Amino acid sequence: MxxxxxxxxxxxxxxxxxxxxxxxxxxxxxxxxxxxxxxxxxxxxxxxxxxxxxxxxxxxxxxxxxxxxxxxxxxxxxxxxxxxxxxxxxxxxxxxxxxxxxxxxxxxxxxxxxxxxxxxxxxxxxxxxxxEKKNESFVYFRADRKMVKVVLGDILYIESMKDYVKVFTCSNTIVTKQSISSVEAMLPEKQFVRTHRSFIVSLGKIKSFTTELVEIGNAEIPIGKLYRNGVMKQLS
Known part of the structure; x- marks a missing residue:
C-alpha cells in the first residue's frame, strides 16, 4: 500500500x-x-x-x-x-x-x-x-522574478554579497536576494559545508585543501578561523 x-x-x-x-x-x-x-x-x-x-x-x-x-x-x-x-x-x-x-x-x-x-x-x-535519482535533489532560488531550479549536484560554491548571494554552478551563476544563512539552511549537511561567513562549498567539488582554503575549479575559497574546526572535521 x-x-x-x-x-x-x-x-x-x-x-x-x-x-x-x-x-x-x-x-x-x-x-x-x-x-x-x-x-x-x-x-x-x-x-x-x-x-x-x-x-x-x-x-x-x-x-x-x-x-x-x-x-x-x-x-x-x-x-x-x-x-x-x-x-x-x-x-x-x-x-x-x-x-x-x-x-x-x-x-x-x-x-x-x-x-x-x-x-x-x-x-x-x-x-x-x-x-538514478540520488543525485537529482534540488532547490529553488528566486532570481529574475522567477523561481529557478538548481540541482544540488551542480552547485560548486556559494558566495555572500551583503543582501544577495551568488550561486556558482557547473554551467552558470545565479544571483538571489537572500542571506547566506538562509541558503545554508536549505542545503544538506552531508553535501555542503560553510567555510567562511561569506562562503559555502560543495564537499564533492573540492579538489584540494589546506587549513586556510579549499580549491574548487579555478577558485580558492577561504576557510575562516571560526569555521576551521568544523571544516576540517567534515573533510577528514
Whole structure:
C-alpha cells in the first residue's frame, strides 16, 4: 500500500517542490494538489488521504483554522515560512512542522515520523531513493522574478554579497536576494559545508585543501578561523 499524500499550498513553486519530493519516495503517492483550504476540503471528501502537507498562511482560510474544522484528519505535516505558527501547529497534534524553503533531508525526517506513527519502520534515505535519482535533489532560488531550479549536484560554491548571494554552478551563476544563512539552511549537511561567513562549498567539488582554503575549479575559497574546526572535521 502506498501512502496517499495531499499537497495544499497557494504557491505553485512550493507545491512543485513537495510534489517532486513525494515522487522521489516510492512508497508515497500524490493523491492531489490544492491551492487553498476550500479545494482541500472537497478533496478530502472525495478520496482517502493518509498524509496531508498543509501550508498555514493561505487566502480565505488559513491552514490551522482549516485543520480545526476536520473531524478525523489524516496525518498532517505543516509547511510555512513563518516560525511563529509552530506552537499552534503542535497544539493541533500535527506530525511535524517544516520551514520553507523545505530541504529534502528535513522532508524525509518528517515523513519518517509519519511512518513511525503509523507503525512502520523508519525509512533510510539511501534505501528510499532509486539509484538514478540520488543525485537529482534540488532547490529553488528566486532570481529574475522567477523561481529557478538548481540541482544540488551542480552547485560548486556559494558566495555572500551583503543582501544577495551568488550561486556558482557547473554551467552558470545565479544571483538571489537572500542571506547566506538562509541558503545554508536549505542545503544538506552531508553535501555542503560553510567555510567562511561569506562562503559555502560543495564537499564533492573540492579538489584540494589546506587549513586556510579549499580549491574548487579555478577558485580558492577561504576557510575562516571560526569555521576551521568544523571544516576540517567534515573533510577528514
Amino acid at each position: 502506498r501512502i496517499q499524500c495531499l499537497i495544499v499550498d497557494d504557491e505553485p513553486p512550493a507545491r512543485d517542490v513537495l510534489r517532486r519530493y513525494v515522487e522521489e519516495l516510492p512508497m508515497l503517492q500524490v493523491a492531489g494538489e490544492c491551492a487553498n483550504a476550500i479545494q482541500a476540503f472537497a478533496a478530502l471528501q472525495q478520496q482517502a488521504v493518509d498524509l496531508l502537507f498543509l501550508d498555514i498562511r493561505m487566502p480565505q482560510l488559513n491552514g490551522t483554522d482549516f485543520l480545526k474544522t476536520i473531524k478525523h484528519p489524516p496525518k498532517v505535516i505543516l509547511t510555512t515560512a513563518y516560525p511563529e505558527y509552530a506552537l499552534e501547529g503542535y497544539e493541533l497534534d500535527v506530525v511535524d512542522y517544516l520551514m520553507k524553503p523545505v530541504r529534502f533531508d528535513r522532508f524525509l525526517k518528517a515523513v519518517n515520523k509519519a511512518f513511525s506513527l503509523q507503525g512502520s519502520k523508519p525509512l533510510a534515505e539511501e534505501a528510499l531513493l532509486p539509484a
